[in-house]
Amino acid sequence: MTESAAKQIRRVILEQSKRAHVGHIGSALSVADIIAALYDGVLRVSEPKDPERDRFVLAKGHAMLAVYAALFLKGWLSKEDLNTYCGDGTMLGVHPEYGLRGVDFASGSLGQGLSMAAGAALAARLQQSPRRAFALLSDAECNEGSVWEAVMFAAHQRLSNLIAIVDLNGQQALGYTEEVLSLSPMAARWRAFGWDVHEVDGHNVAALQTTLAGLDTAGGPPHVLIARTTFGKGVSYMEGQIKWHYWPMSDAEYRQAMQEVEALP
Amino acid sequence: MRKAFVETLTELAARDPRILLLTADLGYLALEPFAEAYPGRFFNVGVAEQNMVGLATGLAEAGFIPFVYSINPFAVLRPYEFIRNGPIQHRLPVRIVGVGGGLEYGTNGLSHYGLEDVAVMRVQPGITVIAPADAGQTRSAVAASWNLPGPVYYRIGKDDKAIVPGLEGRFELGKVQCLREGSDLLVIAMGGIATEAAAAVDELAARGVSCSLGIVAHVSPAPVDELAGLLARHPAALTVEAHYRVGGVGSLVAEVIAERGLRCQLVRCGVASLHNGITGSQRYLHDLYGLSVEKLVETALRTLSQTKP
Structure with a gap:
């Protein structure tokens, strides 16, 4: 069921990227399994406007197509609307805009999402609600100093209902993270700031869900999953390749990508 | 405040x-x-x-x-x-x-x-x-x-002692607070510098200049109609703000004058640019940048002498 959700998300990512002739494909594929894990069993959202729902911030907004796919699979986004992705007059731009059903917070500027999620977590605590706040960050997003402002605050306030996931694919727009601005050791850095740190395979949906289910969100420090991922995961010629941060697919590339994704379990 | x-x-x-x-x-x-x-x-x-x-x-x-x-x-x-x-x-x-x-x-x-x-x-x-x-x-x-x-x-503002005489704490959303009614010059002030603007208006009155004084505390969305009505009744306006001249209430008034096609000579009092590295008390700085009572009065008189009737 869950594997199939990840596969369906990848299919939508490829279909819509091709139809709209836009990039950011590799980034969306990188988080496809994390999004599948979250939307297929982790996020407690009875319906998108329920005030008591868990909050989710896609801090790395450029991977939003993966979330549109999940919203579509949840039935919160129609096929008709999905097919407006990156068209004129659409609510479905590259990055999430506030006002679209299922979007708790807009993003697009890196380094802002974790603060909003921390505010959402603090609000839940003040309102004595069990709801949780999730933020999915890119690894290179942690270049932004503001991320660490939020990291410090959450640890100081012991926001145990705040869960960050770092998509550790080792790539950023113009190069590999280790060459642009080293983030190593990522897990040790978060641990040093006082977070409960879990290193996981970001493409193993079951492992992601097990880890997330085991977090104590009623007490203790905030949690972070350092999710090891492969940029462009699932499409061989995109994996680990910088150009697929921005590049759109040709017809031949699209056919090959779809064949490979359809062959996934 | x-x-x-x-x-x-x-x-x-x-x-x-x-x-x-x-x-x-x-x-x-x-x-x-x-x-x-x-x-x-x-x-x-x-x-x-x-x-x-x-x-x-x-x-x-x-x-x-x-x-x-x-x-x-x-x-x-x-x-x-x-x-x-x-x-x-x-x-x-x-x-x-x-x-x-x-x-x-x-x-x-x-x-x-x-x-x-x-x-x-x-x-x-x-x-x-x-x-x-x-x-x-x-x-x-x-x-x-x-x-x-x-x-x-x-x-x-930090200052809790200064009072704008006649304002008596009035504030309404979307409104300009008009404290004096005159015919020669409209003075429009924003923020704590309104104290100096009010004193300047009183000094000008003592010298025989008939001034109106408007306090703009709700700056945006701007009270455009009310400003336009005031500006239309005066041949000249002086804006007073402890802010750069560009972008603040002076710019707002300029927008209103231009967009409504009004005949009102505008002089914007504010900081044109900082003298690099120079600091001092607020009082000193207000004078340096033309915002003290004395400087405002000078600017007002100069403006009136240059305004065509």
Whole structure:
């Protein structure tokens, strides 16, 4: 069921990227399994406007197509609307805009999402609600100093209902993270700031869900999953390749990508 | 104004549990009344203004009304993109409180001056911009606006003693407060410098110049119709603000004059550019930049002598 959700998300990512002739494909594929894990069993959202729902911030907004796919699979986004992705007059731009059903917070500027999620977590605590706040960050997003402002605050306030996931694919727009601005050791850095740190395979949906289910969100420090991922995961010629941060697919590339994704379990 | 703001907020907080106060480690001998009355609703987030605004966005989405507090440029400029992408884009009731607009931090220097805050806030649609003229008006302005549905920016002076004579704490959303009625010159002031503007108007009256005085405390959305009506009745207008000349109330008045096709000579009093490295008391700086009572009177008289009847 869950594997199939990840596969369906990848299919939508490829279909819509091709139809709209836009990039950011590799980034969306990188988080496809994390999004599948979250939307297929982790996020407690009875319906998108329920005030008591868990909050989710896609801090790395450029991977939003993966979330549109999940919203579509949840039935919160129609096929008709999905097919407006990156068209004129659409609510479905590259990055999430506030006002679209299922979007708790807009993003697009890196380094802002974790603060909003921390505010959402603090609000839940003040309102004595069990709801949780999730933020999915890119690894290179942690270049932004503001991320660490939020990291410090959450640890100081012991926001145990705040869960960050770092998509550790080792790539950023113009190069590999280790060459642009080293983030190593990522897990040790978060641990040093006082977070409960879990290193996981970001493409193993079951492992992601097990880890997330085991977090104590009623007490203790905030949690972070350092999710090891492969940029462009699932499409061989995109994996680990910088150009697929921005590049759109040709017809031949699209056919090959779809064949490979359809062959996934 | 600062004391009046905190007292008013503390009173409102007793009535509405949604009100929270966040500070980026500033507000010594100012925020204590709120912090002591509501320790569970007061957060010193540390010296981290960007995170403070991000937090407020998350809190407001869940139903709170967070006030975020810092010295003017630290509240406005450092987290500006967070304000734009957060409360403004999400249309959430976050309140940005920038203390010490203009040159109020005197010898602390440029880093602490708020000279472009109104300009950068005014360009953003959807945020209410409020710059009270004195402590009494701060009380009524906060009381009138704390519960607005969208974001609000408050430019709050430090001075709690100065009073604008005749204002008597009046504030209405969307209104200019008219304190004097004359026919030769319209003086329009924004913020704490209104005290100097009012004194200048009185001095001009003593010298036989008939002046009107309008206080613009609700700067955005701008009271355009009311300003246009006032401007149409005067041959000349002088705007007074402790702010750069570009972008503030002087620019606002210029927009109104141009867009309504009015015949009114405008002179904008404000800071044209800073003398690099020069600091001093607020009084000294006001004089240096043409904002003291004496300089305002000089500018007004010069303007009138040059205005065609």
